[in-house]
Amino acid sequence: MGGSPSFPREPLSPEKVVIVTGGNTGIGYETAKWIAMMGAHVIIACRTKERALHAITRMEADFEQEKQKGTSGLTSGELSVEFMELDLSSLKSTQKFIEEFKASGKPLHVLICNAGLGMHPLTYTEDGNELMFQVMQMYSLNQRINQSNVTVNSLHPGVVHSEFTRSFEDDCTWTCTYNCAKCFGVSISPYKGAITSIDVAVNSKHSGVRDVYFDKCAPASPSPEATNVENQEQLWKFSLDCLKDYITEEDLNNLGAKT
Ligand SMILES: NC(=O)c1ccc[n+]([C@@H]2O[C@H](COP(=O)([O-])OP(=O)(O)OC[C@H]3O[C@@H](n4cnc5c(N)ncnc54)[C@H](OP(=O)(O)O)[C@@H]3O)[C@@H](O)[C@H]2O)c1
Secondary structure: OOOOOOOOOOOOOOOOEEEEEOOOOHHHHHHHHHHHHOOOEEEEEEOOHHHHHHHHHHHHHHHHHHHHHOOOOOOOOOOOEEEEEOOOOOHHHHHHHHHHHHHHOOOOOEEEOOOOOOOOOOOEOOOOOEOOOOOOOHHHHHHHHOOOOOOOOEEEOOOEOOOHHHHHOOOHHHHHHHHHHHHOOOOEOHHHHHHHHHHHHHOHHHOOOOOOEEEOOEEOOOOHHHHOHHHHHHHHHHHHHHOOOOOOHHHHHHHHOOO
């Protein structure tokens, strides 16, 4: 019973295409690396080319080390990771990314929306939105696509010592809290923080599962704020309004409708 959270270390098809946003560091790096090491094709969607290419080089070195250790479940092929540029704080960049990905003709099996910030000082994007305002809209999205074979889930990675604290380096309370968590062994490594993301993405026992909030690879109860339907709908409508200059009226209407 119980035990540490884990994901199945089993080779994945090279035909499987997985996008990991923010795959160049922290939880996203480990998520992208392990999924690629098991054989899928991984696209790391990152805002800085240099950091992304450096991450790919590190992943290749880590892969060699894991092979030498005899780690199970690794692909016998090459590591298949590519970089595509995506700055989620710019709708223009996001649209360009989507168009480039569609033009590549690749299928998309899993999208891991990992990129994010924590406790960032109030900042506005070029589109006039608050910077940390992000797509946390699992329930609203599922209600609109529940007749399709696309499933959406969300998760909590744990308290992870990654580069997450850089946004609030000037905030003594938060920095001290994170540093204490690290000293007392409360926080976990980026690899451990990535385990739930990897499991939800690759474990066949989760296929067809939707609308679930995962914690330590198991379904968990989200906060009441997250399950408040009125708030979900308000956020969804606001988000669609932000996108009105970027998507067609027909798509907007389709996204607005619940199935
Ligand atoms: N660490 C925790 O304790 C914790 C707890 C709960 C939830 N989370 C969530 O877990 C996710 C990963 O966090 P982490 O701990 O791995 O943090 P991290 O080490 O700071 O990594 C964040 C990643 O997001 C990318 N990113 C930030 N803004 C972006 C933008 N505008 N466009 C594209 N990419 C952007 C960063 O890119 P650059 O490297 O170029 O900046 C980086 O790759 C985040 O969504 C975070 O909210 C973390």
